[in-house]
Amino acid sequence: MGEDKKQKFSAEEMEIKIDYENIDVEEIMNQIKRKIASRPAQEIEQQEEETRNDYRETIPPPLTSPPGGLRSKIRRILLKLMRPFAPLIKLMVLPVDEELRETVENLDYSNRRLDGLTERLHQELSRIDQILGRLESKIDLNHQLVNESFKDLGRAKEYTKLLHQLTHNLVVEMTKLKIEKDHLKIQSRILEKDLAFLNRREKEVEKKVFS
């Protein structure tokens, strides 16, 4: 497997204790989860973040130790007084303390993740608010445009009515003119006939006068 090339990550280094005689996957996973929980939350989130493309957030920094003061002075005095009994106390308390510490770490990690998620939620909500605001102003603008268009449409409607009226009048006038034209045609034909009759009469009169 290319021992020289690869990075060494033995189970011991990872502080994961495996009972090979009696493998318990859940227990291994719990150890892994505890190990990850003991890391600064930022590191974990950063890793996760780097694998994500959609959005980027920052997780609140890990909790720092409480500031010094009267409580810390009392604590130091108590610790001094308890020093002779320290081995006994450690023997009695350590396993519980260890459990407690791990639980607190887990809770702390969860809290910080929850805080991070809440913050992200707030950011998303404010972004949605902004988008909604932009949409509202766009809708207002569109509303104005629609009103303008309605006015234009009204004007166009009136104009169309006038045009229709004009067309109607034109048709009536054209019809009248056609009738007039037909009438004139008939009159001109009558006049032609009269003229022909007068010509013939003229010729007859000429014949009689000169014969």
Next chain:
Amino acid sequence: MKIAFVVQRYGMEINGGAELHCRWIAEHMKKYYEVEVLTTKAYDYITWENYYLDDIEEINGVLVRRFPVARPRNPMRFGRIQQFVFHHEHKIDDELKWLEEEGPLAPALIKYIDQHRADYDYFIFFSYRYYHSYWGIQTVPEKSILVPTAEHDPVVYLRIFKELFSLPRAFIYNSEEEKNMIQRVANNSHILGKVVGVGIEIPSSWPTQQVLEQRGIASDYLVYIGRIDENKGCDKLFQYFLKFKERTNYPVKLVLVGSTKLTIPHHPDLIYLGFVSEEEKFAILQGALLLIMPSFYESLSMVTLEAWALEKPVLANAHCEVLQGQCQRSQGGLYYENYAEFEETLKLLLEDDKLREILSQNGRRYFESNYTWEVIEQKYNYIISKLEEEKENK
């Protein structure tokens, strides 16, 4: 005794999902019962367009009756209706409309079941979410056995299915998680139900070395086998694997087997082989250090069972309850929820040969005690004999 297996698609060309599951079960149960398959003429699971021509044919000794799809699915319309049904207040009618669009719309199949109910002793319906199961079970509830193949997605919470889940005589589940989910949704724990799953067909031999040489795979590798799709968590897998390589520089590659719907990033450590034959698949799986299963939705991961059959450990997506449950029950794999866990579990598996070996052995034992064909056949026979007993007692 005559049993009908009712499934949305059926054929040698269909090589995955509930359809393959159904074919394998039908082919194995034919030695105990007279078996027939009632299905549609569809091949494409997106449009359900009629593809097969024959009304009746025989596939590996099983009689298959095919019924036409009356109207193919319009993916756009289906998407719109699904969006509405999943995300808005709606009525039962909307859900029924969704079901009709979900298809495959084969009323002739339901009519046949109705007219020939007396010819069969039991109808085993595969995949609850399709038209054939919903209306088929409504038609013959007294003879129905349902293999839901349900995943933990929004479909299972539709109201029409709550009613459906109280109708069959028995359920055959793929996993404990699926059983719990359906019983939680429908409150139907009084109905006979057993976790069975499916056996695995393993070829007698496969030329591992030859295949690896042909494919040019020389170094250690992890393998993913299946549809390369966002729904299967592959995009996340690529991100996690490339990040893992960047952070650890571990000399390991990721081999991808299966048809793809995603653009695979160009990286020397991502080897995409596309669709391969069954023998090649087993050869590639045999040569791998472990199988990665990044899917979010699984009712039963057949490839995970194949990995355990070949004594390979599994690294699964913990967001999929079924995969996580299988890893815990089998003690045959680890699982991850986020990148940090992915890195830790993968490092542990790659470095700790002994752990890998023990997980592999556990996986194999789990496979042998739950997923060999003898076990699966016995479980099916048990369900049917139980139903027969109930019938006699009435």
